[in-house]
Amino acid sequence: MFPGQLLIFSLRPVLQRPLQDKHFLCNNEALKHDLTCNRAHHPVLRFQPNAILSSLHKYNADYDLSAKEGADSLAFISLLEERLKPALIYNFWVEPKNYVDVTRRWYAEHMPFPLNFFLPGRMQRGQMEKLRLLRGDESLEAGEELEKELYRDAAECMNLLSQRLGSHKFFFGDSPSSLDAYVFGHLAPVLKSKLPNGKLQQHLKSLDNLSNFCSNILLLYFPRDSRESSSQKTSSPPHPEGGDFDHVPNKRKKQLMSVLVALGAMLSYALLTGIVSIQHLQQEALEAPPDLQTIGSQDEDGDG
Amino acid sequence: MSLAAEAFVSQMAAAEPWPESATLYQPLKEDQILLSDCASSLAVQAYLRMCGLPVQVVCRANAEYMSPSGKIPFIHVGNQVVSELGPIVQFTKAKGNSLSDGLDDVQRAEMKAYMELVNNMLLTAELYIQWCDDATAAEISRPRYSSPYSWPLSNILAYHKQWEIRRKMNAIGWGGKTLEQVYEDVTQCCQALSQRLGTQPYFFNKQPTELDALVFGHLFTILTTRLTSMELAERIKSYSNLLSFCRRIEQTYFEDKSS
Structure with a gap:
């Protein structure tokens, strides 16, 4: 379960509803194809959520938002980018235990033979480099200090989102918008992945409305995935039905x-x-x- | 902005009142400071003025290297040094001066989100135009950035800075953007800010908050700075409520104090 993937999957149902346009469906099929077939490669690296959101501008889940709500959603997306993203990179790629036990294993299992030895390592170095540049600190190393700082930012960001969400079903009333997809895409992996170091997950679980929001979307728009994950809780890969295909x-x-x-x-x-x-x-x-x-x-x- | 330092600062801050001798450090105003630094510095000054905290602005050629986080500006209060707007807001809050106390939880969340919007889009766009647009970098940014230093060092420092910023742009996915796309982003950001502001005097009604200070710092600096092209300023000028917002803050907090 990685942010990029889930976001696209979450975009699918959210964005598909308001339109029946061939071009869009085409696009959407391409995205789906891209993910289901090439999951083994690196969906996260190739993924540019904003580009996709803006390329789908005409077919907009936000078309019934007021201009002010549109502005708000842009602002909250920036908040996620600035505060939550570095912590997510840390959580999945830099935290040594999480990386070795979950991320690297997951990628190694889904990559063809010679690649699985060096690609995960290369991807991790790339993410580490990215984190360094984002923080503007050349000598950044995984450690308690950095973890505390990043997780504090992320926790604050989650608190703010939780406050903004309040008791609503979605961020802007009763229908989903791209902000919902964005938030869900970033938080659901945190909520659902089983990481050895689950501090972010603990914090997210303590925010009832936000974790309900995630499971709610999962239930509404990914009925198959959520049913299967609840029926076989032991499955570690994110998409069990694809997992079987991959395993043979x-x-x-x-x-x-x-x-x-x-x-x-x-x-x-x-x-x-x-x-x-x-x-x-x-x-x-x-x-x-x-x-x-x-x-x-x-x-x-x-x-x- | 290190964690230990911050905890220490907030502990210490509560004990002492704001001294008269507080100083804000920034690079040389005439020959050295760049658009993005000037904007951040103005934002902090506006914030402190809104809080009614006196601060003396001091220009130093090596301000960037004096700052604990390497970022401009930083303030020196009593025996503490704090850099960047976010930590400075925390710091003044610990001293009992806060502009956002009157907001409810949702408003505070929105305020923080809009502040990140400004950092994420306006500040990044400023950095992009300064260092990734070749004309601006060659004519303005590199000569100004390296003005206090003599020949070999000036080139090394300027190119190193440019290289660093470009790598950062690549990391956040701005590396492949064209200048036109960056202007588009600025327009989008301004549109969002303009929508949010509406007809109110400040973003959250009658009282200014740190968001107002931040937006003012960036917009005012962009509007009053001459770059190789005035495109950036032109983009902002189409939003009349943002213009009057800048004028209002300038008149309320900057003009009467200086006269």
Whole structure:
């Protein structure tokens, strides 16, 4: 469950409703395709939520918002970008335990064989670099101080969102807008992922209206996902139905790989020890003068 | 803005009243300061004036290196040094001066969100235009930024700064934007601010808050600064309520005090 992915999934139902335009559906299909087929690559890195939101400008979930509400939603999106995003990067990519136990494992499991060894590491370095630049601090290192600072910002941001949401169903009354998608996309991964270091999650869970808001959207717009995740709570990948698809070829691939590796090891061992000498012998046999052999065989014949 | 420092500051701050000798440091006003720094500095000055806290502005060529967070401006109050608007607001609050006490929870959330909007869009756009637009960078930003230093050092520092900002722009996804797109973003931001302000004198009715100070600092600086092109200022000028908002704050908090 990573922010980018969920946001697109959340955009799908939210944005699809107000229009039936071919171009949009096309676009939307492309997005879906992109995610369901290429989930193994890096959806987060490729993802530019604002670009998508503005490219869908004409087909707007915000069309019934007043101008002031539109302004508010822009402001709250900025708040998320500035306050919550660095903490999310930290939470998923920099926090050593979370990264090793969940993020890296998840990506490694969903990537084809040779890539899974170095791509997650490269992505992590990229995110770390990004965090450094966002904070404007070259010598930034994962640690208690940084974690406290980022999580305090994020907690404040969540508090503000919770206050703004109040007891409403969505941020602007009864119908969803792009701000709802944005907030949901960033918070749902925090709420639903099972991380060893779950401080952000604890804080989010303590804000009842905000966590209800997330589960509510999950229930309304992702009925299949939320039902399956509640029916089989142990599933760690975000989309169990896709998980099954992924697992079969992965298993085959793994089996094939292990067989190949074993074969390779045997062959090289054999080459290093036995086969080389056999080849040598054969060569010797070939190089040996033919008459000696005939003599030998004649002797044997004679003996016999 | 380190956490330990902040906790310490807020502990210490409560004990002492605001001294008369408080100073605000910024780069040299005539030859060195850049648009974005000037805007942030003006925002802090406006905020302190709104709170009625006297502060003396001091220009130093090395203000950037004196600041604890490397950002401009910073204030020196008693024996404490605090930089940037956010922490300064916290600091004055600990001393018992706050502009946002009268707001309810929702309003306070909205105020913080709009402040982030200004930081996220206006400030970033200013930085982009200063350092990523080649004409502005070559004619204004690099010469001004390095004006206090002699030759080899001036080039090194200016190019290093430019490189740093450009990397940051790439990290936040602004690296691929064109100048026109940045102007579009500024327009969008101004439109949001203008909608929010409406016909009210300040963003939250009759009383100014730190949001007003921040918006004033940025808009006023953009409006009164000459860059290679006046496009940025032109974009703001189409919002009449923002213009009168700037004029109002200037008249109320800057003119009568100086005369």
